[in-house]
Amino acid sequence: MSYWHSMIWRTEGIRVVTPAKWRQFDGLVSVFWEAESQSGATGYYLSDDPRIMIFFDDVSSRIRISNHDGEFAQHHRPMTRAIYVPAGVPMWTNSKSIRRFSHLNLHMHRDRLLRFLSPSVGTSAALTALRRPVEIQDIGAIETLADLLVDEISSPSKHAVYAESLVGSIVAGLLDIPENDGKAANGRLTQAQMNKLLSRIEARSDCRLTITEMAGAVGLSESWFATVFKQTTGKTPLQWQLGKRIGLAQKLLAESEMTVADIAARLGFSDQAHFTKAFRQLAGDTPAAWRRVRQPR
The missing domain is CATH 1.10.10.60 (Homeodomain-like)
Incomplete structure (x- = not known):
C-alpha cells in the first residue's frame, strides 16, 4: 500500500536538533525525531490516521498534553512514555521547562492496522481497539522493540518485513485489544x-x-x-x-x-x-x- 500520512501540526518553541530519520513501509511511516523544547513551548497535532508516539526518556514532569482545545488549566495530564492516538483525535502539548528529548512516531493507515489485527482478534475487536486511546508510562519491552526499529530506520540492513514486524509487535503490545471477540466461545x-x-x-x-x-x-x-x-x-x-x-x-x-x-x-x-x-x-x-x-x- 503506497502511503504517506496526512497530519496538521503547529509548534512554537520546539526545534529539531538533528535531521529526522524516517522510512516508508506498507501502509506505515516510521519517523525518529530528536528535538528540544523551550519553557512554555506549545504544539498542536491532528492526524487523519492512527498514530503512536514512544519517548526514549521520561518527559512526564515537563510536558503536558490535552485533548480539550489547548485548555491546560483544567484539562491536562502528563505526557507518558508511549501513547496511541486514534484517528481524528486532536492533541495539544505544553512544555514546562527546557528539555531535550527523542521520540519515535509511527503513522499507520487504518486499513493496514485492520489487516494486521483482524485475522487474530476479529474485525469487531480490531475496530474497538482502534477507537481506544492508550497512554502508558511503564513501556517495558515496547522500548526494546522501538530501539530495534530506530536502528533499522537509521541504518537499513534487512528486508522491510523485519521493520514491519517490529511495528506490528509494538501495536500488539500497546493497543487495548479486547480479550475475545465472542465467536471463539x-x-x-x-x-x-x-x-x-x-x-x-x-x-x-x-x-x-x-x-x-x-x-x-x-x-x-x-x-x-x-x-x-x-x-x-x-x-x-x-x-x-x-x-x-x-x-x-x-x-x-x-x-x-x-x-x-x-x-x-x-x-x-x-x-x-x-x-x-x-x-x-x-x-x-x-x-x-x-x-x-x-x-x-
Whole structure:
C-alpha cells in the first residue's frame, strides 16, 4: 500500500536538533525525531490516521498534553512514555521547562492496522481497539522493540518485513485489544465480557445502556452482540437490562423513602404508569404493594 500520512501540526518553541530519520513501509511511516523544547513551548497535532508516539526518556514532569482545545488549566495530564492516538483525535502539548528529548512516531493507515489485527482478534475487536486511546508510562519491552526499529530506520540492513514486524509487535503490545471477540466461545459471551457489561450498567444510576454501548463494551458489532447475548442469557439485551432496572427499583423501594414516581423518573421510565406495568410483569405486584409487604412498619 503506497502511503504517506496526512497530519496538521503547529509548534512554537520546539526545534529539531538533528535531521529526522524516517522510512516508508506498507501502509506505515516510521519517523525518529530528536528535538528540544523551550519553557512554555506549545504544539498542536491532528492526524487523519492512527498514530503512536514512544519517548526514549521520561518527559512526564515537563510536558503536558490535552485533548480539550489547548485548555491546560483544567484539562491536562502528563505526557507518558508511549501513547496511541486514534484517528481524528486532536492533541495539544505544553512544555514546562527546557528539555531535550527523542521520540519515535509511527503513522499507520487504518486499513493496514485492520489487516494486521483482524485475522487474530476479529474485525469487531480490531475496530474497538482502534477507537481506544492508550497512554502508558511503564513501556517495558515496547522500548526494546522501538530501539530495534530506530536502528533499522537509521541504518537499513534487512528486508522491510523485519521493520514491519517490529511495528506490528509494538501495536500488539500497546493497543487495548479486547480479550475475545465472542465467536471463539461457540457463540456465547465469555464471563469476562459479562462482567464488563455488569460493571458498565451498575455504574449508571438508571441501569440503562444503549445496544451500541453494550456491544462496544465487549468489542462486538450490534447484530452479532444481540445474537450471542440471547444465546448466553436466554434474554434479549433489553429484557436483561429491564431486569436490572427492576432489581434496582426493588432495592430503592425497600431501603429508601423515595416515592414510586421518583423511582420511576430515576430509572428512566416515561411515567409512573409505565414503571408500574413493567414492575408488575417482573415482580408480580405493583411497586406500592411490593413495598408495603417488605418495608418495616
